[in-house]
Amino acid sequence: MQNEEREMIYSKRVRAGKRTYFFDVRATRANDYYLTVTESRRQQRDGDFFYEKSKMFIYKEDFNKFVDALQETVDHIKTELLPEFDFEQFDNKEDSEKAEAAAPIVKEVEKDSEITDIDSDSFGDSELKWE
Template identity: 35%
Template sequence: MDNNELFTDKVTKGNRTYFFDVKRSENGSLYLSVSESKRTDDGFEKYNILIFEEDIKDFKKAFNRAIKKLEKLTDPESERKSYTLDDIREQHPQAYRPWSTEDDEKLEALFCEGKTVKELANIFERKEGAITSRIKKLELREKYS
């Protein structure tokens, strides 16, 4: 490994090898380099993509969604509904997490501003049902009707 290469891993399948390298650029920022090397009759074909540090989270989310879809398409048994916490948190990152006092106060303030349940669900990254339940628990409709 050279000085800017912090981690490397590879997967070899048939005539293809995939490299996953975490590197540091000259300006100090981190990035992921994903490379494919394919043996051909004329030598090797090489392809490379770089995913920069600021894009990693979005790339990971999209990659994981694509992998899940691929798994569903290649395994008909997986088509049955599965509602794992990870699946739910892809759409609602705060789902089933405890509400903090600050969350309750913010919910109350936004409720008083007239935000809809759908808007509140987006703001709090929770399911609409969770917002409705919390509004009921805090008796916000009774307080502000």
């Protein structure tokens, strides 16, 4: 399946240090919708910069299971493993909103992500299916 050719419906970018996460809603040929979560990391090899990408596909029948599992896992980390840690220190929404306002539009991001030294097929884009 050539996912890059599927119609982009919605995109949300989350900048996280050296990583950027993209939450993209795409449409299938049959006008069904699915979510792709892409992690993009800037890398350097032999003096050249490129973006390494990892992608996960989440389908509508799995949305609730995925969100529930993610929330349960994050809650476990926050309450059981790191109860004393101040996670709110990372909630700098003002800077995040400024970065979003200055960010290029989605189509430009897609064009930039295609100019890499790494074939995206080499990362084994995996589908996330919950049983």
